[in-house]
Amino acid sequence: MPKILIVEDEPAMQMGLKDNLEFEGYTVETADDGNNGLEMILTNVYDLVLLDVMLPNMSGFDVCKSVRSKQIGTPIILLTAKGEEIDKVLGLELGADDYITKPFGVRELLARIKAILRRSQAGNEVRGHQLTIGRLALDFESYVAHEGELEVKLSHKEFEILNxxxxxxxxxxxxxxxxxxxWGYEEQPTTRTVDNFIVRLRQKVETNPNSPKTIITVHGSGYKLIL
Structure with a gap:
């Protein structure tokens, strides 16, 4: 069964999540602050991380940013008591795969977990093959990108978007x-999230990001990858 890490400092919440996930058959480990959570993610292999945003020592946002900077693609669901759109957008832009706002129902959380694990385990059509997109040579199996001999760092979410x-x-x-x-949302927080990711991808893919030829904007409609 999938192995899940819960990073949550509230004992009652942590125990409740652990009990419910173990009842569903998942293997569960826990951490009660940001520093411990980050260390466990960096030194173990998990299928998914439930990461509280408001943590002692190191926030969930900073943990997420550090994990993605190490090119670790483990799916992350942020747990937040904040409902403001800016917090949701920030979490997604730092590389989180989903968020759920407290208080939430166990059924909803389990559905989110199953959806992300299903997408993660199913893989995608081009994994295991190297592709050239713009300036980059991409390996979607190992989540590695190169421009010539130089490795180019892309987040897990950037790979998923390119894929x-x-x-x-x-x-x-x-x-x-x-x-x-x-992202798998029923209710999208904002399309600005996508626009920001596209801007960053163009910086890495395009010869001239100010005049894109690979990821182009179709005004009023969206984007198109030209190959």
């Missing part, structure tokens, strides 16, 4: 398609 665009190459993909199919 999705490749699978729909030469077709218009809307921002809502990307939010729904990459």
């Amino acid at each position: 999705y665009l490749f699978n729909h190459r030469n077709q218009v993909v809307s921002r809502y398609d990307l939010l729904e199919d990459i």
Whole structure:
């Protein structure tokens, strides 16, 4: 069964999540602050991390940012008591795969977990193959990208977006398609999230990011990967 790490400092919440996930058959480990959580993620292999945003010593946002900076693609669901859109957007831009706002129902959380694990375990059409997109040579199995001999760091989410665009190459993909199919939302927080990711990807893919030829904008519709 999948192995899940819970990083949560509230004892009652941590224990409740652990009991419910173990009842569903998952293997569960726990950490009660950001520093311990980060160390466990860096030194162990997990199928998914439930990461509280408000943690002692190191926030969940900082943990997420550090994990993604190490090119670790383990799916992360943020647990937050904050409902403001800016917090959700920040978490997603730092590389989280989903978020859920406290208080939440166990059923909803389990559904989110199962959806992310299903997407993660299913893989995608091009994994195991190297592709060239713009300036980059990409390996979607190992999540490694190169420009010539130089390794280029891409986040897990950036790989997923490029993979999705490749699978729909030469077709218009809307921002809502990307939010729904990459992040899996029923209610998208904002299309600005997608725009910001596209800007960063163009910096890495395009010869001239100010005049993109590979990831182009189709005004009023979305984006298109030209190959």
